[in-house]
Each structure stands twice: as C-alpha cells, then as structure tokens.
Amino acid sequence: MANHNIETPNNPSYRFAARALNSSHASHAAANDLVELSGGYAFPRCLPDISMEAGKAAAAHRTETMQYSDVLGLEELRDQIVDYVAADGIVCARDNVMVVNGAKHGLDLACRVFIEPGDAVIVTAPTYMTALSILRTHEADFWAIPQDEQGMQADVLEQRLAAAQSAGDKLPKLLFDVPDFHNPTGITTSLERRHELIRLARRFGFVIIEDDPYRRIRFEGEAVPPMKSLDESGVVIALGTASKILAPGMRIGWVIASASIIERMAAHKADGGTSPFNQRIFLELLAGNQVAHHIAAIIRQLRIHRDMMVDELRRHLPEASVHVPQGGYFLWVELPDDIDADMLAGLAIKKGVKTYSGRLSYPLEPSRNALRLCYSYEEPERIRQGVEALGEAFASLRTGEVDSSELEALADASLKLQTF
Amino acid sequence: MANHNIETPNNPSYRFAARALNSSHASHAAANDLVELSGGYAFPRCLPDISMEAGKAAAAHRTETMQYSDVLGLEELRDQIVDYVAADGIVCARDNVMVVNGAKHGLDLACRVFIEPGDAVIVTAPTYMTALSILRTHEADFWAIPQDEQGMQADVLEQRLAAAQSAGDKLPKLLFDVPDFHNPTGITTSLERRHELIRLARRFGFVIIEDDPYRRIRFEGEAVPPMKSLDESGVVIALGTASKILAPGMRIGWVIASASIIERMAAHKADGGTSPFNQRIFLELLAGNQVAHHIAAIIRQLRIHRDMMVDELRRHLPEASVHVPQGGYFLWVELPDDIDADMLAGLAIKKGVKTYSGRLSYPLEPSRNALRLCYSYEEPERIRQGVEALGEAFASLRTGEVDSSELEALADASLKLQTF
Numbered sequence: 001m002a003n004h005n006i007e008t009p010n011n012p013s014y015r016f017a018a019r020a021l022n023s024s025h026a027s028h029a030a031a032n033d034l035v036e037l038s039g040g041y042a043f044p045r046c047l048p049d050i051s052m053e054a055g056k057a058a059a060a061h062r063t064e065t066m067q068y069s070d071v072l073g074l075e076e077l078r079d080q081i082v083d084y085v086a087a088d089g090i091v092c093a094r095d096n097v098m099v100v101n102g103a104k105h106g107l108d109l110a111c112r113v114f115i116e117p118g119d120a121v122i123v124t125a126p127t128y129m130t131a132l133s134i135l136r137t138h139e140a141d142f143w144a145i146p147q148d149e150q151g152m153q154a155d156v157l158e159q160r161l162a163a164a165q166s167a168g169d170k171l172p173k174l175l176f177d178v179p180d181f182h183n184p185t186g187i188t189t190s191l192e193r194r195h196e197l198i199r200l201a202r203r204f205g206f207v208i209i210e211d212d213p214y215r216r217i218r219f220e221g222e223a224v225p226p227m228k229s230l231d232e233s234g235v236v237i238a239l240g241t242a243s244k245i246l247a248p249g250m251r252i253g254w255v256i257a258s259a260s261i262i263e264r265m266a267a268h269k270a271d272g273g274t275s276p277f278n279q280r281i282f283l284e285l286l287a288g289n290q291v292a293h294h295i296a297a298i299i300r301q302l303r304i305h306r307d308m309m310v311d312e313l314r315r316h317l318p319e320a321s322v323h324v325p326q327g328g329y330f331l332w333v334e335l336p337d338d339i340d341a342d343m344l345a346g347l348a349i350k351k352g353v354k355t356y357s358g359r360l361s362y363p364l365e366p367s368r369n370a371l372r373l374c375y376s377y378e379e380p381e382r383i384r385q386g387v388e389a390l391g392e393a394f395a396s397l398r399t400g401e402v403d404s405s406e407l408e409a410l411a412d413a414s415l416k417l418q419t420f
Numbered sequence: 421m422a423n424h425n426i427e428t429p430n431n432p433s434y435r436f437a438a439r440a441l442n443s444s445h446a447s448h449a450a451a452n453d454l455v456e457l458s459g460g461y462a463f464p465r466c467l468p469d470i471s472m473e474a475g476k477a478a479a480a481h482r483t484e485t486m487q488y489s490d491v492l493g494l495e496e497l498r499d500q501i502v503d504y505v506a507a508d509g510i511v512c513a514r515d516n517v518m519v520v521n522g523a524k525h526g527l528d529l530a531c532r533v534f535i536e537p538g539d540a541v542i543v544t545a546p547t548y549m550t551a552l553s554i555l556r557t558h559e560a561d562f563w564a565i566p567q568d569e570q571g572m573q574a575d576v577l578e579q580r581l582a583a584a585q586s587a588g589d590k591l592p593k594l595l596f597d598v599p600d601f602h603n604p605t606g607i608t609t610s611l612e613r614r615h616e617l618i619r620l621a622r623r624f625g626f627v628i629i630e631d632d633p634y635r636r637i638r639f640e641g642e643a644v645p646p647m648k649s650l651d652e653s654g655v656v657i658a659l660g661t662a663s664k665i666l667a668p669g670m671r672i673g674w675v676i677a678s679a680s681i682i683e684r685m686a687a688h689k690a691d692g693g694t695s696p697f698n699q700r701i702f703l704e705l706l707a708g709n710q711v712a713h714h715i716a717a718i719i720r721q722l723r724i725h726r727d728m729m730v731d732e733l734r735r736h737l738p739e740a741s742v743h744v745p746q747g748g749y750f751l752w753v754e755l756p757d758d759i760d761a762d763m764l765a766g767l768a769i770k771k772g773v774k775t776y777s778g779r780l781s782y783p784l785e786p787s788r789n790a791l792r793l794c795y796s797y798e799e800p801e802r803i804r805q806g807v808e809a810l811g812e813a814f815a816s817l818r819t820g821e822v823d824s825s826e827l828e829a830l831a832d833a834s835l836k837l838q839t840f
Contacts, residue, residue: 055474249696270524
C-alpha cells in the first residue's frame with residue numbers, strides 16, 4: 001500500500017496557481033510554557049460555560065442544528081445581530097446580515113467579491129497581520145497609509161487618490177481598517193476621520209471594510225459611532241465576531257452590507273452554511289443577555305491586564321513609548337531607534353516570553369523598532385513576569401552581551417511564529 | 421440615521437471583481453409542505469443526539485473548545501481521521517490531514533491552490549451541481565467527459581488529453597469526481613477505471629479531487645478501493661465529510677493529500693480554524709464508535725427509502741429508466757426523449773413534490789431529459805406520495821393538458837431552486 005506521507009522522487013511537481021503561496025499556517029501558542037503575549041487569544045478563565053445551551057441546541061433544536069442550513073445564516077440569529085448592532089447606531093435589516101465563520105472569513109469573502117489580482121487595497125501601516133495574509137492570498141497590492149492619534153491619515157490618502165486619479169492610474173478597490181482599538185496600535189479612529197474616509201470612499205469609488213472585533217471591549221472613554229452607522233450610501237461592509245465577546249471556538253462572525261453585496265458574498269460562501277448548531281447556541285446566549293454579562297466580565301478582567309502591562313512596561317522598559325488604549329487586546333510599544341524589534345522579540349523568547357515584532361504588521365516597508373504586545377491571554381502575574389523578561393532581553397540588547405549571529409538566528413526564529 | 425436596507429439612488433455601482441457572480445444562494449428545503457426529493461438533506465429521524473458529547477466538549481474541554489485552534493485541526497481528530505480512512509485502505513499520517521468546514525470547503529481550497537481563471541477542470545457530465553457552482557466562482561472552464569456504468573470514460577478523456585497535448589493546448593489542472601455512488605447518477609467507478617484515471621493524472625500532470633461523501637452508505641455489493649488508496653505519487657486529494665455519516669450541521673469535513681498540498685491549502689483557510697468545539701464532539705463520537713453505529717442505522721433506513729422510491733418509480737413512471745444505486749442518496753431518472761425535465765420538475769412542484777431537473781448537474785450543454793431524485797430526507801410513505809405526484813405530473817405532460825406558456829413559467833421557477 002502506498003505511503004502518502006513520504007515525498008518520493010515519483011511525486012509530481014504540482015502546477016500550483018500563482019496565488020497558492022507557500023506560507024506557513026498559524027501554530028498554536030503557549031508551547032514550552034512561554035509567557036504568551038503575542039496572539040489575540042481569549043482569557044482562559046473567561047471562556048464561557050455553554051454546556052446548557054449546547055445541550056438544548058443539540059436536543060430540543062435537533063432538526064435545525066444537525067441539518068444543513070441557509071448559507072446566509074439562521075433567520076433568528078440574523079435578527080439578533082440586527083438588534084445587537086442597533087445598539088451601536090447601525091440601522092439595518094435581516095437582508096443586510098450574513099453569518100460567517102468569524103470576521104476573517106468575512107474579509108476573505110469580500111476579497112473574492114471585490115479584488116482581482118493586482119488590485120490595490122488601502123490599509124494603515126501598521127495593520128492587522130492576519131488581514132495582510134488574507135489579502136496577500138488574493139494577490140492584492142497595498143497602499144500603506146500612515147496613522148496618527150486620530151486614525152488613518154485621510155489627508156495623506158486623499159492626496160494620493162487625487163494624484164492617482166489625475167494620472168489616470170487604477171484606483172484602489174477596498175480600504176481595510178480596524179477603527180476601534182486598532183490592531184496593533186490600539187488607536188480609535190476619531191469621528192471626523194470616519195466621516196472623511198466615507199467621503200473619500202464615495203468620491204473615489206472604493207468600499208470600506210470596517211473590521212470591528214474589539215468595539216465592546218472598552219475600559220473607559222466615549223465610544224465613537226461605527227463607520228457603518230454613518231454610511232448613507234452603502235460603501236461600508238461591517239465585520240463582527242463572537243470571538244472577542246464570547247469565544248473564538250464558536251467560529252461565528254457576521255457581515256453587514258448592502259443587500260447586493262451580501263448576495264454576491266453568499267455566492268462565494270462554499271462552506272455549506274455556517275454550523276447551525278453553533279449559530280443556535282450563540283443566538284440563545286445573545287437573546288438571553290448572557291453575552292452582555294460575559295462582555296462585562298471580560299472588560300473587568302482585561303482592564304486589570306492592561307493596567308498591569310502598562311505599569312510593568314514603564315518599570316522594565318522605561319525607554320519605550322507605549323500607546324495606552326482605552327480598550328481592546330493590544331499594546332503597541334515603540335522602541336528607541338537603535339533597538340531592533342526582531343532581535344528583541346527573538347531574545348525575549350529565550351528569556352521566556354513570546355511577543356510579535358511590529359514588522360509583521362506592515363504591508364510594505366516595515367518599521368524596525370516596534371512590538372505588538374497582547375494582554376488578553378495571560379493572568380496578570382504572568383503578564384508581570386513576561387514584561388520583566390522582556391525588560392531583561394532589552395537590557396541584554398543594550399549592553400551588547402549577546403553576539404550578533406545568535407541575535408539574528410533568534411530574530412529569524414521569532415519571525416516564523418504566526419498570528420491572530 | 422441611515423437605513424441601509426434601502427437601495428437609494430446615491431448607492432455606488434460597486435466595482436465587483438469578474439469572479440463575483442450574482443448567483444443566488446441556497447434556500448432551505450421543505451417549504452409549503454412540498455415532498456422534498458431534491459436536496460441531499462439528512463433523514464430527520466436519523467439525526468444524532470449529541471447532547472452528552474456537546475456538554476462534555478463545552479465543560480470538560482472548555483480551554484480547547486472555546487479557544488482558537490490550529491488551522492489544520494485538532495491533532496487528536498486528525499489522528500482519528502487517519503484511522504477512519506485506513507479502514508478503506510488509505511495509508512496516511514497526521515500531516516496529510518486537514519480538517520475543514522465540510523467537503524465543499526475542501527474543494528474550494530483546492531481550487532484556490534490549483535486554478536487560475538480560465539484553467540480547465542475535468543468533470544463527468546452530469547456531475548455534482550454544487551461543485552459546479554464552486555468551480556464557477558473560480559472561473560474554471562470545464563472539460564465535460566461522459567460516464568458509463570464503470571464511471572468517467574477514461575478512454576474519451578485520454579484521447580482529448582493527447583489531442584490537446586499534441587496541439588500544444590493548455591492541459592487541465594484538476595479532475596473532480598464522486599467515484600462512490602456518484603452525484604447525481606449513483607454510479608460507482610470500477611477499480612480498473614480508477615487506475616486509469618490515476619495513470620492519466622500522472623501522464624498529463626493534473627490533480628484528482630476524489631469527493632467521497634457517500635462511500636460508507638452502501639446497501640449491498642462490494643466496495644471498490646478509494647482512488648487515494650491507489651495513489652502512489654500524490655496526485656489525489658481525497659475529500660471526506662461528517663455530513664453524510666453523522667450530521668450536516670456539524671460542518672466538519674477533511675482533506676487528505678500530500679503534505680505539500682496540505683500546507684498550501686492551509687495558507688488559504690481564512691476561517692481562523694474550524695470550530696474546535698465541533699471537532700471535539702465529532703472526535704469523541706468517532707473514537708467511541710458511535711459514528712459506526714450511526715452509519716449502520718442510516719444504511720438500514722435509507723435502503724428502505726431507496727427501495728420504496730425505485731418501486732414507486734416503476735409503478736408511476738414506467739416509461740422512465742432508473743439506475744438503481746448500491747448506496748448513497750440519489751437516483752438518476754432518464755425520461756423519454758420527448759419529455760422535458762425542466763417542465764416536468766416545474767409541473768411536479770405544482771403537484772406537490774420538489775425534484776431537480778438533471779440540467780443543473782451539467783457543466784456545459786445540459787441533457788434535457790433527466791431528473792435527480794434524492795431519497796434521503798423524506799419518510800418512505802412521503803416518498804411514495806412524492807413519486808405518485810411526479811407520476812401525475814408526467815401523465816399531465818404526456819396528455820398535453822397543461823398549456824405551454826404555463827409549463828415554461830413552471831420550469832423557470834423550478835430551475836431557480838437550488839442545490840446541495
């Protein structure tokens with residue numbers, strides 16, 4: 001019998017498509033007891049106990065939950081999502097909602113509907129690293145627009161769009177952004193900037209993908225209306241997810257867009273419909289208000305995590321500049337110019353803590369000296385230990401006690417770690 | 421506040437990608453108490469009660485099932501799948517297995533990895549209608565190869581491949597087939613034909629996608645080894661699914677292929693990993709042998725369904741030719757030449773039964789006179805009623821008692837119904 005695990009000399013050299021990048025897949029975190037400050041995992045003690053709802057979905061709703069379901073999702077869940085986003089000021093109807101397997105899946109479907117290979121997508125620099133991976137599988141080109149404390153710099157974008165238009169160049173098809181507690185910087189886009197981006201989308205004919213997983217994880221400050229709530233002409237596709245407000249393992253997300261966009265995205269949803277079992281469980285938890293209680297518990301917990309991380313960074317990396325976000329999962333740590341973040345992240349692993357070099361978040365030319373830290377997964381005491389270990393790595397780099405070839409090997413190893 | 425449900429004159433004319441077909445999505449069956457003989461739904465009384473395993477997955481395995489998981493799937497489940505397919509003679513290892521959200525999802529990922537727009541894919545004519553939809557979203561061209569009682573006609577295919585090669589034409593990249601209890605014809609490909617197709621794949625450098633959802637649903641006769649078990653050089657990608665052996669609502673499927681193909685497919689799996697909650701439940705049911713017991717129950721039940729449908733077709737449509745399959749979900753009914761299947765399917769809806777015109781299963785020029793019937797969903801007595809109603813529709817067509825403009829309207833309406 002043939003053993004398919006062994007690559008033999010007989011093996012064909014497969015004629016892969018151009019878009020079939022040989023990129024490696026995400027590997028699970030928390031190996032080797034490293035302190036996990038990289039991936040955006042849920043806090044384990046806040047993972048919900050859904051056993052009651054799961055049992056009910058499996059038994060009382062069996063003919064719904066074990067069967068095929070509509071590719072758009074359960075009507076009851078779509079209506080619940082209409083209500084959920086109405087609290088943020090988004091007015092929509094069931095026809096504007098499609099259930100998907102997480103927000104990433106929604107982004108992927110939007111790419112299929114809007115991008116041809118070589119089309120440009122506007123993103124902040126830095127931006128969400130996994131969004132970049134997905135966009136790259138669609139052979140997107142990037143327009144990397146800088147960010148300030150108000151969000152994506154709309155004036156810079158407008159100049160570039162106007163110049164491209166004057167020159168008769170092809171204009172971008174999509175803009176991707178995380179306007180609330182941006183990944184990785186934690187910045188929340190201002191109201192004025194949101195209006196500006198919508199104005200540009202209308203003027204230059206691109207569609208905005210508003211990826212908003214962290215919106216409800218707000219520790220303090222005033223929420224800004226979602227771009228989708230300001231969108232009178234259907235240029236915004238809003239992506240939401242159960243991952244950050246309930247549990248990533250549910251793999252439930254949603255897309256809110258004009259009915260004509262939803263219809264085309266549905267035609268590309270080749271998964272036989274998102275699991276109605278998972279949908280029914282999530283819908284019962286939404287309807288029963290358990291999701292709201294769960295969000296409150298996450299906020300209480302993660303505020304402590306954020307504060308611990310900020311305090312410890314000030315103590316152990318006093319030379320670094322930290323943007324303190326009002327919510328979300330991430331801290332963006334800017335290092336002194338002479339510190340190489342790849343090397344720091346590599347050395348930090350040796351000291352026992354896993355972080356991401358900011359380089360992974362850049363679409364084009366990366367900045368060399370920033371780190372993305374995530375405070376969602378670890379207990380506060382482990383966060384303290386992790387930042388202390390990061391401080392030790394920083395001090396070792398400063399004193400030059402590690403030789404440069406070892407540093408480069410460590411940096412390479414750390415860049416191979418992937419993403420959420 | 422903007423109402424996004426209303427398409428206003430302000431709405432942009434979206435610059436959709438060429439592949440963003442405006443095809444409609446699958447709608448759920450069993451509306452209006454029609455007898456459902458079209459879609460491949462699970463038999464409701466055979467849907468499993470998974471509440472015990474679901475409760476355990478939710479509680480005892482909470483940190484696994486509620487969290488993100490590896491994009492390739494849970495290692496324990498991948499090992500269980502290795503064991504499951506070993507019973508069919510497929511020798512593989514964990515690295516050859518990726519968990520996906522149903523077999524359709526696996527097909528979609530294979531398309532992303534192997535097809536560029538305009539590349540040709542070899543299929544039987546007729547073939548699985550939803551596979552055609554997925555292939556069309558990737559802008560595939562089709563090579564439609566006829567089928568006989570042994571399966572796809574390898575000699576016809578070989579002549580065409582050789583001619584294309586001689587002419588210097590581009591050769592196909594993929595072959596898609598359902599070799600066991602073919603959808604829609606119910607034919608099982610012979611062993612000799614399987615060897616022939618693998619030989620052609622090696623000679624002409626294409627990859628075979630072996631979609632095998634129905635393999636274990638065998639009522640009688642000897643099983644033929646899967647193509648994957650005969651594949652010594654890694655040219656076969658095998659797709660499996662929990663949908664037909666446990667429950668479609670789980671949305672669990674798998675891909676078995678060479679490690680280099682699996683790695684590339686994983687890079688395109690933009691769903692954040694298949695739900696570990698669903699994976700854990702399925703894995704416990706596989707490991708505890710409940711899946712095997714469940715398959716036995718499905719076989720006992722569906723054999724009765726098939727027999728009922730065959731008997732009633734002989735009684736009520738004696739002019740039709742029926743291929744009696746040894747397993748699976750479908751019957752392929754060939755009608756006399758002067759009967760238009762679109763009109764028959766349309767008229768049948770008016771009589772109270774939903775079937776699919778065979779036309780939906782053709783990649784290119786459709787045959788006009790075949791129906792696909794599915795016996796999986798309805799109770800035997802309802803199948804009897806449905807076939808009786810179909811016979812009435814047939815008789816009405818024969819006698820010419822329905823005027824042709826009404827028939828055409830009914831045919832159009834029935835073709836809008838979609839697919840599994």
